Amino acid sequence: MENTACLDLQGVTKTFGGLHAISGVDLNLAVGERRAIIGPNGAGKTTLFNLICGELFPSEGAILLFGQDVTKLPVHKRISLGISRTYQVTNLFPELTVLENLLLAAQGTNRAKFVMFRPMSFYREFYERAETILDEFNLQVQRDTQVKNLSHGEQRQVEVCLALIGQPRLLLLDEPTAGLSNAETQSFTATLKKIDPQITVLLIEHDMDVAFELADSITVLHLGELVISGKAEDIKNNKTVQEIYFGTEV
Amino acid sequence: MARAANFKNKALLFIGVSVLLVLAAQVLSTYWLSILTLVLIFGILAMSLDILMGYTGLPSFGHSAFFGVAAYTVAILSTRYGVGFWGCVGGAFLLSTAVAAIFGLLVAHTKGVYFLMITLALSMVVWGLAFRWVGMTSGDNGISGIPRPDLGEAVSMGDDVNFYYFVLAVYIAVFLLIYLFLRSPFGQSLKGIRESESRMKNLGYNTWLHKYLSYVVAGMFSGISGILWAYYNGFVSPSDVEITASFEAFLMVILGGPGTLVGPALGAGIIIFLQNFLSAFTERWLIVIGTIYILTILYLPHGIMALNIRGLKFNKTKTLSNDQTSGGTS
Ligand SMILES: Nc1ncnc2c1ncn2[C@@H]1O[C@H](COP(=O)(O)OP(=O)(O)OP(=O)(O)O)[C@@H](O)[C@H]1O
Numbered sequence A: 001m002e003n004t005a006c007l008d009l010q011g012v013t014k015t016f017g018g019l020h021a022i023s024g025v026d027l028n029l030a031v032g033e034r035r036a037i038i039g040p041n042g043a044g045k046t047t048l049f050n051l052i053c054g055e056l057f058p059s060e061g062a063i064l065l066f067g068q069d070v071t072k073l074p075v076h077k078r079i080s081l082g083i084s085r086t087y088q089v090t091n092l093f094p095e096l097t098v099l100e101n102l103l104l105a106a107q108g109t110n111r112a113k114f115v116m117f118r119p120m121s122f123y124r125e126f127y128e129r130a131e132t133i134l135d136e137f138n139l140q141v142q143r144d145t146q147v148k149n150l151s152h153g154e155q156r157q158v159e160v161c162l163a164l165i166g167q168p169r170l171l172l173l174d175e176p177t178a179g180l181s182n183a184e185t186q187s188f189t190a191t192l193k194k195i196d197p198q199i200t201v202l203l204i205e206h207d208m209d210v211a212f213e214l215a216d217s218i219t220v221l222h223l224g225e226l227v228i229s230g231k232a233e234d235i236k237n238n239k240t241v242q243e244i245y246f247g248t249e250v
Numbered sequence B: 001m002a003r004a005a006n007f008k009n010k011a012l013l014f015i016g017v018s019v020l021l022v023l024a025a026q027v028l029s030t031y032w033l034s035i036l037t038l039v040l041i042f043g044i045l046a047m048s049l050d051i052l053m054g055y056t057g058l059p060s061f062g063h064s065a066f067f068g069v070a071a072y073t074v075a076i077l078s079t080r081y082g083v084g085f086w087g088c089v090g091g092a093f094l095l096s097t098a099v100a101a102i103f104g105l106l107v108a109h110t111k112g113v114y115f116l117m118i119t120l121a122l123s124m125v126v127w128g129l130a131f132r133w134v135g136m137t138s139g140d141n142g143i144s145g146i147p148r149p150d151l152g153e154a155v156s157m158g159d160d161v162n163f164y165y166f167v168l169a170v171y172i173a174v175f176l177l178i179y180l181f182l183r184s185p186f187g188q189s190l191k192g193i194r195e196s197e198s199r200m201k202n203l204g205y206n207t208w209l210h211k212y213l214s215y216v217v218a219g220m221f222s223g224i225s226g227i228l229w230a231y232y233n234g235f236v237s238p239s240d241v242e243i244t245a246s247f248e249a250f251l252m253v254i255l256g257g258p259g260t261l262v263g264p265a266l267g268a269g270i271i272i273f274l275q276n277f278l279s280a281f282t283e284r285w286l287i288v289i290g291t292i293y294i295l296t297i298l299y300l301p302h303g304i305m306a307l308n309i310r311g312l313k314f315n316k317t318k319t320l321s322n323d324q325t326s327g328g329t330s
């Protein structure tokens, strides 16, 4: 395969009535890249994820995944190409155990999901993948706990586990550390740093430190528009960025 | 380990109950045996509805539609066209499943109250056909004289004990099939859709297709109960497909505990028993089931299966839980 971009957004625009949630965004992610998107509340970051995954369709523009135009594909077809995402507001299966959550996630991109008269427990491969990921995230103790009974911090971790177990090529993380304490954020960031370097990661993060820690480069989104992309240092010292974050109006 | 023990307990319980049900035929009077037969038939209906309500999280108010289509098919084929037992069973099975496959196209994209209303409307269509298509269904008069089949020389279904054994065999087979179905990868996916459809989509599931297939499978099993009902009763009429019939099935599931499979089967037992017991005292059955419904919602929101009887733990599941909406996608 030639060196195609992992993700390519071409002039993507999304309007909700009169509101331009995303306007004319061009974004290109190389395979293996670690990119963070930062921007103030309501900048359109989550909307961008929803557009990439197909939960929303763009009003204008095109979305390419691994060189394929997916602008009109529904969510599940895009996922099967090898992307996965996490949610800013935890979105798990609360009545199911951690293990059951993981198994559902593992079979999501596998034909086994259509098998109707053979018990789940026959699929050892999914169980093995679940065990591996439970070890990586130190969640073995919580294995058989219903997700609704986990602490917020543990739920945030399971959130990422579900996205990883399908073995994606592109991972979208929407504020993985949202609502965590400082200590939790630090240890979770350390775990996230260990994600397989072959996986391309696009990360939304409010916490600048986490963003700088996990990403090689940073893109700033403001009022639905891409303001600037660059290395962490350049972004930190950029005037416009400082104005967006600390100043008054732009 | 704990899981294995749990499974062993369940298996023992299942075998024990099956043996009791077999022995019941030797012990019970004809009257009680016929009530028990009815309990099994409606148990199948309730379990099939539980697939939708308790697992996929889709509350249906029209589940007796497939029950009715199957029962009418048996009645029409056997009395009008003189079709034999297996022909009737096959025809009724195929037709009720086909109707579920068509209705499913109309309902599978909805959920919650919308799903409830559309399924209600579709069951009214079936009722309308039963009532108005007089040439085929005899309308309000219903169709009587459905002959019970003979299986071989010696085994006549006209005999109530034999018929009971026949229903019991079907019941056990259906129970095991649904049990296996719910534990399959596909069955698990239904729970996922109940808990969070948006997350399921983002894990690669075509949730529409899974909901659609679960609706068809539920309709198929519902059809099986309809077939048994036609042979049990020997008579079908529009009241079999009325709203009340669908509501009774709904109540069996709610009362027993959605998402527990065994619960709705017990719920069927309670409702059928009350119906027959109370009919001696009151004509106002609708008031009775309305009251049961309200009491269940108020005091037993997770059904009788949530009562933790002597430490026997079954999975407690929240009923009809709705989708947790995701950040920014509301
Ligand atoms: N489905 C929708 N319908 C209408 N407006 C929407 C919808 N989704 C998002 N918006 C609006 O689009 C804008 C961008 O929202 P979005 O959630 O993408 O912001 P964000 O950058 O993720 O913010 P935050 O940092 O608070 O998560 C907001 O003004 C929001 O109200």
Ligand SMILES: [Mg+2]
Pocket: A045, A046, A047, A088, B327, B328
């Ligand atoms: Mg957001």
